[in-house]
Amino acid sequence: MKRVVVTGIGMINALGLDKESSFKAICEGKTGVKKISLFDASDFPVQIAAEITDFDPLSIMDGKEVKKVDRFIQLGIKASNEAIADANITSFDAENFGVSSAAGIGGLPNIEKNSQILAQKGVRRISPFFIPSSLVNMLGGIVAINHGLKGPNLSSVTACAAGTHAVSQAAKCIMLGQVEKMLAVGAESTICGVGVGGFAAMKALSTRNDDPLHASRPFDAERDGFVMGEGAGALVLEEYESAKARGARIYAELIGFGESGDAYHITSPTLEGPLSAMRQALKMANVKIDYVNAHGTSTAVNDKNETAALKALFGSDVPPVSSTKGQTGHCLGGAGAIEAVISIMAMRDGIIPPTINQLVKDPDCDLDYVANVARKAELKAVMSNSFGFGGTNGSIVFKKLD
Secondary structure (H helix, E strand, O other): OOOEEEEEEEEEEOOEOOHHHHHHHHHOOOOOOEEOOOOOOOOOOOOEEEOOOOOOHHHOOOHHHHOOOOHHHHHHHHHHHHHHHHHOOOOOOHHHEEEEEEOOOOOHHHHHHHHHHHHHHOHHHOOOOHHHHHOOOHHHHHHHHHHOOOOOEEEEOOHHHHHHHHHHHHHHHHHOOOOOEEEEEEEEOOOOHHHHHHHHHOOOEOOOOOOHHHOOOOOOOOOOOEOEEOEEEEEEEEEHHHHHHOOOOOOEEEEEEEEEEOOOOOOOOOOHHHHHHHHHHHHHHOOOOOEEEOOOOOOHHHHHHHHHHHHHHHOOOOOOEEOOHHHHOEOHHHHHHHHHHHHHHHHHHOEEOOEOOOOOOEOOEOOOOOEOOOEEOOOOEEEEEEEEOOOEEEEEEEEOOO
16 A cells, blocks of 8 residues: 655634644643533633634635535635645646545524524525535535645535545545545534534533633543534645655655544544554554543543553553643534644644643543643554444554654
């Protein structure tokens, strides 16, 4: 199979509009969690989220186009533009460059808005852009249009594992020799009434409305649910020989991935599902892992289960683990792509981002989570995990080039 390398990365989340500013804030242990401003949440049981407050969609598209796409697409375009510019690809064969996009839910705010319009004003007032603005795969479609990418145009809609699956699907296209280049992008923006209200009804969200800075606390004994975030991550993947021939800067090589299903429950995980995905990725990579960016949602069940799966995989030699969702919130279908970028940047800079809000030790979560303060470390290979509702799991491994 062909070798796959990463030559461009981009990211936007509640801590920054680009990869460098957001990664710096993540490593400094800052958090983007705050009171919700995107809608009036004053009567909601959950009133906090990691929302992006300073993003102007007019910075990436004109006013007419802004109205045609949901916010998750706008964020995905922003991250994709950064990744493609970062890869410094001056020319390419359009049919040899594809897109693998992802979101867990897609255009939920537009679905909510147009449902209200239907109920209040009637069917004739529904926007003609409603359907295309809400489709998950329209993220990849619009990015492809913007950049002239005519290779495979794929889309993963696998809940909170979608971003990671988008990366592994893109890698497969290159490994099999289908194309030379793929853009993998995952994005999500569901901070709206039905989004927050729906997850709150499931009792999945933290209700620390009066203490947003400490609301998301992965692996902590007093965690009480995840905090919803929004954002996007993007990676340009290339066939190694092609990237080397054009003199590309190479961040990392993608050397392993694993995918599995729990076949158990719509929301509760099993130990075997996540373990299978990680085991597949580790077997394929065949390297020593120096750091794991955990799924680490700050929910009671996930954090305990992921800890147990890591122990089952690595035995007594579990590498340092951290969850960056305390900083970015849980960006659902965008999380895997964002965290892939974070993992690569951690390896680039030799620093492990911290798990913030580690205040009370949990006997069921007793690994080295790099509590509260980032740690300098030589990282040669890193793993990133994503697990989603429906029992869908993904794990990917990157390494520095020899």
